[in-house]
Amino acid sequence: MTKFELLAPCHFGLESVLKREITDLGYEITEVENGRVTFRGDASAVARANIFLRTAERVLLKVGDFEAKSFDELFEETKAIPWEEYLPKDGKCWVKKASSINSKLFSTSDIQRIMKRALANRMQDAYHMDRMPETGEEFPLRVFFLKDRCVVGIDTSGDSLHKRGYRLMQGAAPITETLAAALILLTPWHPDRILVDPFCGSGTFPIEAAMIAAGIAPGMNRSFVAESWNHLIPKKCWYDAIDEAQDMVKEDAVCDIQGYDIDPDIIKVARENAERAGVDHLIHFQQRPVDQLSHPKKYGFIITNPPYGERLEEKKALPAIYRALGERFRNLDDWSMFMITSYEKAEKDIGRKADKNRKIYNGMLKTYFYSFMGKKPPKRRIETPKTEG
Structure with missing residues (x-):
């Protein structure tokens, strides 16, 4: 089964707890940074991480990691990502959220616009289309800029993982x-x-x-956006993870x-x-x-x-x-x-x-x-x- 690099954001200061959780699930940690942990796993790891991790905010499929100091560089580096390996022909993909810290590219709206154009160009070339139909499943992107380094991830979770499904009402100063x-x-x-x-x-x-x-398991009673990505994550991975959680x-x-x-x-x-x-x-x-x-x-x-x-x-x-x-x-x-x-x-x-x-x-x-x-x-x-x- 294909191995992915997965990225799990968390609260700043709690990386060690998340690292221990991921290790306990049996996955190899590749990097620990402020506010996120990166690890390797196959398609079943996407399902298991979403269902079992108590301390991650979401699980991202990491697809890009490059330096960009200009919008031209950002366009070319984004276009170089093999989007057709992740997205179906009719996939709806956009930069849902971008953040930028201590980087030359700081306008998040411009980052979102440039990256959307670049990935559209790549998909059009790969599938010989004049335009992306975007009538299929959703593939929201999250982009992190830090000191001109850009990390790109496809969000497999959808709603943040703190939304377990049990808290419909809350107090005045809730803790997630x-x-x-x-x-x-x-x-x-x-x-x-x-x-x-x-x-x-x-x-x-x-x-x-x-x-x-x-x-x-915290994710037993909710859904995830990646559940519909059958070309990447077979349905069996989700069924097996739920069976494991129930056991x-x-x-x-x-x-x-x-x-x-x-x-x-x-x-x-x-x-x-x-x-x-x-x-x-x-x-x-x-x-x-x-x-x-x-x-x-x-x-x-x-x-x-x-x-x-x-x-x-x-x-x-x-x-x-x-x-x-x-x-x-x-x-x-x-x-x-x-x-x-x-x-x-x-x-x-x-x-x-x-x-x-x-x-x-x-x-x-x-x-x-x-x-x-x-x-x-x-x-x-x-x-x-x-x-x-």
């Missing part, structure tokens, strides 16, 4: 599903440990954790995951989202303010996305919120806490310096993921069977 999953995977949390999100909003952290616990679901999964929020309406939304995700039986949602956070058991985890105070009126309430969180955390017995926030006085108001913090860009917003580590539980003793002598 892909970011939530990546942050959970950054922690040492395991499904046999307690997890509480005291600012759960529409339930993204608890739902993503429950999906991990139950072995539910991995743990019907008997048991865990202690809880989500609290002060807003009763958003708790209702969280329950509905969890039901759509198929994990409502694994999560306890409750209306509860942060100053009532408690749990009788030891060695639990808080993983949360507290208010940032982006609006002026919210900023005034932040010190009290973070002080309450810090106080309740200190009263939990040997727990660990992981928190993403852009609030600069988070550590001061919580009353403890974080053991680690990692800079992460949530969209264009610079945030920090703070780790407050508790004690590890004692290792379980494994009884060795006695042998009769």
Whole structure:
């Protein structure tokens, strides 16, 4: 089967998590850059990456990688890509999104226009046509310019992979599903440990954790644009990947995951989202303010996305919120806490310096993921069977 070079964008600062996911799927990593990981795989890798990767934003089929400092160079390099190997005669292909950083070519609309003309010329020559009919399947392109280097990928996902299909409604300051999953995977949390999100909003952290616990692949219940590319990705690849995902679901999964929020309406939304995700039986949602956070058991985890105070009126309430969180955390017995926030006085108001913090860009917003580590539980003793002598 033909080998492809595939490119998976992710949140800046979380490349290591995505790299581990791709490696666990069995694929060879060829490059790790800021905000993306490149790897090799066959047609089945396109289906499996889309269905199984929790932390990638999308999966792109990489078709071009070249330097272009002028629009003439961009035209010629784009035309040199063997588009006819990827697109059928009637394929609809266009540059859906272009980005440019520290490059001589910075007008994204001009980049889109020039590249569209170049690929049209190539297709017309290859198929001996006067014009591209573009009546067939869609092949959206994503183009990245960085320091005059241009990387071109055909988007196999369509809608961003954070759209799992369960979150129809959300709170005022939601965290994306892909970011939530990546942050959970950054922690040492395991499904046999307690997890509480005291600012759960529409339930993204608890739902993503429950999906991990139950072995539910994030792309099981959605469609992808590449499903119709039968000349490149045989239908069997998608059927096999879905069968694999269904075999991995743990019907008997048991865990202690809880989500609290002060807003009763958003708790209702969280329950509905969890039901759509198929994990409502694994999560306890409750209306509860942060100053009532408690749990009788030891060695639990808080993983949360507290208010940032982006609006002026919210900023005034932040010190009290973070002080309450810090106080309740200190009263939990040997727990660990992981928190993403852009609030600069988070550590001061919580009353403890974080053991680690990692800079992460949530969209264009610079945030920090703070780790407050508790004690590890004692290792379980494994009884060795006695042998009769």
